[in-house]
Amino acid sequence: MPELPEVETIVTQLRARILNRKISEVVIRTPAILKSPRSLFEKKLPGKKVDKISRRGKFIRIDLEGENTLWFHLGMTGQLLWREDLQALDKHAHLILSFEASCERLIFRDIRKFGGVAISNGNPELLPTSVRLLGPEPFEIQQDDFAALLKKRTGIIKSLLLNQRLLAGLGNIYADESLFRAGINPRKRAIRLTQLELERLYKAIRETLREAIASGGSSLSDYIHINGESGKFQNKHQVYGRFGKPCKKCEASIRRVRLAGRSSCFCPQCQK
Numbered sequence: 001m002p003e004l005p006e007v008e009t010i011v012t013q014l015r016a017r018i019l020n021r022k023i024s025e026v027v028i029r030t031p032a033i034l035k036s037p038r039s040l041f042e043k044k045l046p047g048k049k050v051d052k053i054s055r056r057g058k059f060i061r062i063d064l065e066g067e068n069t070l071w072f073h074l075g076m077t078g079q080l081l082w083r084e085d086l087q088a089l090d091k092h093a094h095l096i097l098s099f100e101a102s103c104e105r106l107i108f109r110d111i112r113k114f115g116g117v118a119i120s121n122g123n124p125e126l127l128p129t130s131v132r133l134l135g136p137e138p139f140e141i142q143q144d145d146f147a148a149l150l151k152k153r154t155g156i157i158k159s160l161l162l163n164q165r166l167l168a169g170l171g172n173i174y175a176d177e178s179l180f181r182a183g184i185n186p187r188k189r190a191i192r193l194t195q196l197e198l199e200r201l202y203k204a205i206r207e208t209l210r211e212a213i214a215s216g217g218s219s220l221s222d223y224i225h226i227n228g229e230s231g232k233f234q235n236k237h238q239v240y241g242r243f244g245k246p247c248k249k250c251e252a253s254i255r256r257v258r259l260a261g262r263s264s265c266f267c268p269q270c271q272k
């Protein structure tokens, strides 16, 4: 599932292609992926220039001239592709945006359809709920505020890190990788973390995310860049997807446990 680094990578790639370009045509092939009324997409997009592209949590935010904003969420298997040929236009291509003076089109493709796209205007009450309730960004929150978020919570740290209302952007991959880097067992309760552990975790999350962004994210199943290339951070994973393999630091066998319905990989030696 695409997480903060994958979404950030796509945002950067989109800026190079569609910033300041005008949408010329909107083709909706699967109305079910629209999280706002279809008529809004048909009326509010054509003729509008892309003013700004940014990220909030795992959402891609595209501000159009005027007051409307598009919110893409890639869900489990969503992709945004920039293509000229028709190859990418299989039955999983749900939304196609054409731009003036361009042969390439922006295609939203999603095999499992857990992703989607919403449109909002300037009214904050019309924001998708999942956007409105997002917690702070890992690169914006201060260390003290991060510690305050967690230190009185009785929940296990891995589950808390996945909670988008607490902290936006982390998913299974980067929660596992950050906990390894901080030397913290994913099953530990947040309330039992020391000040030093909270400090290490804060830094580990930011370092892990920065390195993953620098590598273009992790391509494990469906996530690819908008030109179809793969990310490279999967080659640097220390624990995620490595259960049964030796820890790269201490050679102990990486373990996998199920926590709150999600699998977690960790090193029993390095993470106490």
Ligand SMILES: [Zn+2]
Binding pocket: 247, 248, 249, 250, 251, 252, 267, 268, 269, 270, 271
């Ligand atoms: Zn280890």
